[in-house]
Amino acid sequence: MSDRGRATMKDVAALAGVGLATVSRVINGVAVDPHLTGRVLDAARQLGYRRDTAATSLRRADRRTSTIGLVLQDVANPFSSALHRAVEDACVRRGLLVLAGSSDEEPERERELLGVLLTRRVDGIVVVPTGAPDGELAAAHRDGTPVVCVDRASPVPGVDTVTADNRGGVAGAVRALHALGHRRIGFVADHTTLWTARERHQGFVEATAELGCRARPEWVGRDVHTAEAARQAVTGMFTTSPAPTALVTAQNWLTVGARRALVGLGLHHAVAHIGFDDFPLADMLDPPVSVIAQDPAEMGRRAALILLARLDGDDGPARAVTLPTRYIARGSGEIPPPGR
Amino acid sequence: MSDRGRATMKDVAALAGVGLATVSRVINGVAVDPHLTGRVLDAARQLGYRRDTAATSLRRADRRTSTIGLVLQDVANPFSSALHRAVEDACVRRGLLVLAGSSDEEPERERELLGVLLTRRVDGIVVVPTGAPDGELAAAHRDGTPVVCVDRASPVPGVDTVTADNRGGVAGAVRALHALGHRRIGFVADHTTLWTARERHQGFVEATAELGCRARPEWVGRDVHTAEAARQAVTGMFTTSPAPTALVTAQNWLTVGARRALVGLGLHHAVAHIGFDDFPLADMLDPPVSVIAQDPAEMGRRAALILLARLDGDDGPARAVTLPTRYIARGSGEIPPPGR
DNA sequence: CTGTTAGCGCGTTCAG
DNA sequence: CTGAACGCGCTAACAG
Numbered sequence: 001m002s003d004r005g006r007a008t009m010k011d012v013a014a015l016a017g018v019g020l021a022t023v024s025r026v027i028n029g030v031a032v033d034p035h036l037t038g039r040v041l042d043a044a045r046q047l048g049y050r051r052d053t054a055a056t057s058l059r060r061a062d063r064r065t066s067t068i069g070l071v072l073q074d075v076a077n078p079f080s081s082a083l084h085r086a087v088e089d090a091c092v093r094r095g096l097l098v099l100a101g102s103s104d105e106e107p108e109r110e111r112e113l114l115g116v117l118l119t120r121r122v123d124g125i126v127v128v129p130t131g132a133p134d135g136e137l138a139a140a141h142r143d144g145t146p147v148v149c150v151d152r153a154s155p156v157p158g159v160d161t162v163t164a165d166n167r168g169g170v171a172g173a174v175r176a177l178h179a180l181g182h183r184r185i186g187f188v189a190d191h192t193t194l195w196t197a198r199e200r201h202q203g204f205v206e207a208t209a210e211l212g213c214r215a216r217p218e219w220v221g222r223d224v225h226t227a228e229a230a231r232q233a234v235t236g237m238f239t240t241s242p243a244p245t246a247l248v249t250a251q252n253w254l255t256v257g258a259r260r261a262l263v264g265l266g267l268h269h270a271v272a273h274i275g276f277d278d279f280p281l282a283d284m285l286d287p288p289v290s291v292i293a294q295d296p297a298e299m300g301r302r303a304a305l306i307l308l309a310r311l312d313g314d315d316g317p318a319r320a321v322t323l324p325t326r327y328i329a330r331g332s333g334e335i336p337p338p339g340r
Numbered sequence: 341m342s343d344r345g346r347a348t349m350k351d352v353a354a355l356a357g358v359g360l361a362t363v364s365r366v367i368n369g370v371a372v373d374p375h376l377t378g379r380v381l382d383a384a385r386q387l388g389y390r391r392d393t394a395a396t397s398l399r400r401a402d403r404r405t406s407t408i409g410l411v412l413q414d415v416a417n418p419f420s421s422a423l424h425r426a427v428e429d430a431c432v433r434r435g436l437l438v439l440a441g442s443s444d445e446e447p448e449r450e451r452e453l454l455g456v457l458l459t460r461r462v463d464g465i466v467v468v469p470t471g472a473p474d475g476e477l478a479a480a481h482r483d484g485t486p487v488v489c490v491d492r493a494s495p496v497p498g499v500d501t502v503t504a505d506n507r508g509g510v511a512g513a514v515r516a517l518h519a520l521g522h523r524r525i526g527f528v529a530d531h532t533t534l535w536t537a538r539e540r541h542q543g544f545v546e547a548t549a550e551l552g553c554r555a556r557p558e559w560v561g562r563d564v565h566t567a568e569a570a571r572q573a574v575t576g577m578f579t580t581s582p583a584p585t586a587l588v589t590a591q592n593w594l595t596v597g598a599r600r601a602l603v604g605l606g607l608h609h610a611v612a613h614i615g616f617d618d619f620p621l622a623d624m625l626d627p628p629v630s631v632i633a634q635d636p637a638e639m640g641r642r643a644a645l646i647l648l649a650r651l652d653g654d655d656g657p658a659r660a661v662t663l664p665t666r667y668i669a670r671g672s673g674e675i676p677p678p679g680r
Numbered sequence: 681c682t683g684t685t686a687g688c689g690c691g692t693t694c695a696g
Numbered sequence: 697c698t699g700a701a702c703g704c705g706c707t708a709a710c711a712g
Contacts (some may be wrong), residue, residue, distance in 0.1 A: 077421075101432075
């Protein structure tokens with residue numbers, strides 16, 4: 001009986017000499033004779049009784065499992081894990097547990113994860129969508145399992161979303177560089193399949209056009225996915241002539257790779273450089289890296305709050321929250337163009 | 341019926357015109373007449389049927405939930421999240437999902453998390469234990485739920501553990517500093533309640549004693565928990581006389597805080613400094629930070645492998661795996677003492 | 681091979 | 697207020 005903690009309500013009832021239903025009532029805090037309550041609690045403690053969540057949710061009218069699903073790009077990525085932590089914090093108070101998984105940007109893996117989460121009958125789902133059309137996501141939404149997309153737009157219409165103002169953030173950085181006198185600005189972004197990469201690129205294009213900056217295809221790198229790829233792209237960009245006098249990199253790893261390239265070329269004190277998304281130790285590099293910061297923790301918190309509201313019965317129209325970005329001037333973005 | 345995807349096996353059986361058990365067999369891949377199989381699969385697809393994991397595990401003989409629990413210090417910490425990812429990767433192939441939570445080093449929170457995990461009847465648990473005596477952990481072990489402790493020794497005897505060679509790693513760093521000519525070596529470590537902090541301190545004490553280094557209480561900071569606290573401790577340590585000529589910091593955040601202190605004092609090129617545990621961008625600081633690296637991913641992988649073996653029936657004696665550390669010379673640890 | 685039946689552990693009727 | 701009976705969705709044992 002004591003193997004795998006399998007003391008059941010029946011065991012407790014037998015030991016306490018009461019009916020099964022009485023145990024259930026005590027465990028669930030329904031009014032019961034104080035004397036019996038004591039006997040039941042004693043028996044439960046003695047047997048090491050633990051209520052079985054699966055059986056509970058199977059029987060309950062609302063079928064709640066007190067578990068939510070979280071699909072991230074990669075649980076080990078700093079952005080993802082900060083978001084994870086914020087979601088966890090919001091859920092803990094409600095007694096919700098988080099099933100987390102990594103999609104690695106692969107639509108197939110995203111679908112698999114969502115599938116097993118639905119199989120587990122999670123109460124709701126927070127997902128950083130790859131962006132590919134996703135039948136499982138659509139099915140979850142259609143079947144009434146609350147879904148919130150974070151960081152990126154939803155591939156399925158009518159789903160709540162929490163995103164950052166990617167376009168405005170990049171545009172602001174470009175305007176700041178322009179104000180410093182920069183007219184030749186380079187740009188490096190991630191896979192075009194990613195909504196955030198497209199948005200940030202769009203912000204760059206709009207701002208440079210509006211300001212009348214020169215634009216050259218060699219100054220724009222797209223579909224650059226790793227730090228090493230960014231290093232190579234930026235090295236190439238700054239060894240052609242004319243080269244940009246400033247650079248905007250649209251993702252944290254790309255920012256690091258770009259900095260490595262600039263250091264390699266000896267240009268890190270000569271070229272203005274602004275990265276999208278803050279990262280640890282950005283302030284300890286030489287020069288410190290100026291960034292367009294988003295707040296992953298806040299994004300996770302807001303997403304979780306929306307999800308919790310849905311669990312509480314909120315059936316209003318889909319929300320689309322856009323959080324502002326914040327420019328953090330640390331030095332690398334404040335380098336003037338040559339001759340000024 | 342289509343609300344919350346609640347098509348049941350009964351529905352599928354009715355639509356396909358077969359018995360309930362036949363549907364179960366088809367879903368579970370047991371041999372069934374190919375003609376019926378087709379009818380069942382069609383019906384299932386048509387209804388958007390999804391098997392209910394909770395009900396399944398409730399009825400199955402082995403009661404497996406295909407879910408494991410993971411209790412970390414903080415899912416957002418780079419060490420923790422790298423470990424998390426490795427555990428996830430090892431589990432994915434087996435179709436296991438991971439319920440992750442953060443203890444924040446609080447024994448009470450650890451107990452709560454373990455409690456709800458046991459309530460969910462997880463198949464096994466991987467935990468970075470706070471170190472405090474933990475009835476829930478003991479109960480899990482006693483009841484036959486496989487438990488593996490990672491990074492730190494288990495508070496409960498007989499539990500599998502995967503740890504790094506903390507003592508040897510620090511001792512090696514101290515010997516390397518000694519070989520460079522350093523005789524006055526400072527040391528900063530985390531909370532004494534943490535097993536790793538004690539082990540690393542022990543390694544420091546043993547190595548300095550063995551090498552006949554001078555030892556002064558002012559050169560050893562213990563119970564230093566945050567980067568800011570480390571900054572203050574190190575600033576104090578190097579503004580007294582005589583000050584150490586070298587420094588070992590026993591945790592990644594402490595290493596960062598210490599570096600800030602050395603930069604503040606203008607000593608970052610004058611004092612040798614070695615940190616325990618590698619961290620992103622350590623190689624991009626000036627000078628690059630030499631570290632005693634452990635491999636959180638490998639620790640997670642090994643822990644998961646042991647857990648999976650237990651799930652496969654391995655009931656041998658408790659394993660105690662100690663993984664080696666690796667010294668990475670980047671520059672900060674190779675600074676000689678003044679006058680050499 | 682297939683269908684029927686009995687529970688897994690629990691919450692929720694419904695009589696007492 | 698309490699206890700007995702039923703069934704949530706499913707698998708295991710049995711009978712055809």
